[in-house]
Amino acid sequence: MTVHVKFFASLKELMGCDGAAVEIGEMATVTDVWLAASGGKPMPANVLVAINMEHGDVHQAVHSGDEVAFFPPVTGG
Amino acid sequence: MKIRVQSEPLSPWGLLADYEAQLISSHGSGKYGASAVFVGSMRDLNEGDAVQGMYLEHYPGMTEKVLQGMAEAISREWNLIDLLLAHRVGDLHPGEPIVLVAVWSAHRKAAFEACRALMETLKSQAPFWKREHLTDGSQRWVEKNTAGY
Numbered sequence: 001m002t003v004h005v006k007f008f009a010s011l012k013e014l015m016g017c018d019g020a021a022v023e024i025g026e027m028a029t030v031t032d033v034w035l036a037a038s039g040g041k042p043m044p045a046n047v048l049v050a051i052n053m054e055h056g057d058v059h060q061a062v063h064s065g066d067e068v069a070f071f072p073p074v075t076g077g
Numbered sequence: 078m079k080i081r082v083q084s085e086p087l088s089p090w091g092l093l094a095d096y097e098a099q100l101i102s103s104h105g106s107g108k109y110g111a112s113a114v115f116v117g118s119m120r121d122l123n124e125g126d127a128v129q130g131m132y133l134e135h136y137p138g139m140t141e142k143v144l145q146g147m148a149e150a151i152s153r154e155w156n157l158i159d160l161l162l163a164h165r166v167g168d169l170h171p172g173e174p175i176v177l178v179a180v181w182s183a184h185r186k187a188a189f190e191a192c193r194a195l196m197e198t199l200k201s202q203a204p205f206w207k208r209e210h211l212t213d214g215s216q217r218w219v220e221k222n223t224a225g226y
Binding site: 010053054055069 | 117133134135136138139142143164175176196199200201202203204205206207208218219220221222
């Protein structure tokens with residue numbers, strides 16, 4: 001299945017891109033998406049996750065067509 | 078209720094005056110007894126370093142969705158009459174407003190508490206990220222917020 005990955009802020013710089021379409025097996029979690037998108041890089045400890053624009057966690061299952069975003073702690077306001 | 082994320086300069090007091098005029102025309106005067114306002118602006122100093130500019134990144138779509146959700150939840154919790162939230166993105170310079178939170182309620186307790194709660198929730202949950210441009214030419218991502226309480 002295909003999921004759409006996005007990276008923001010310092011993670012965009014770390015990964016060298018703002019995202020990609022990633023092919024991944026069925027029954028995948030957010031962690032699996034990270035590993036596929038990053039080429040196996042370890043996930044920084046403070047990374048936050050959103051699935052389809054809602055805050056989530058790395059253990060959540062993903063589905064075909066999902067948008068999975070990875071970003072550092074937020075610093076707005 | 079109005080939520081806006083904008084790349085153009087933010088004029089909080091003009092925005093507030095315009096919104097309050099609309100509020101009075103739609104709700105009638107005398108409907109609220111308290112309003113509380115918070116405006117956050119960019120400083121020229123952070124963590125001891127002189128800052129000459131900042132880029133505020135956001136997640137288009139999610140940022141607006143998160144702000145809308147937190148504004149609706151806080152409006153319900155404090156029984157607000159109305160709420161206005163505006164946040165800058167893009168390139169900013171020291172002194173420029175970053176965020177405006179304004180709430181209207183029957184009494185001051187709800188106004189004070191809801192204004193602060195919305196601001197603190199925004200700081201901890203809304204997807205915005207600041208990258209500072211220091212006067213020495215270097216750049217860095219801001220990694221954490223200052224304590225709000």
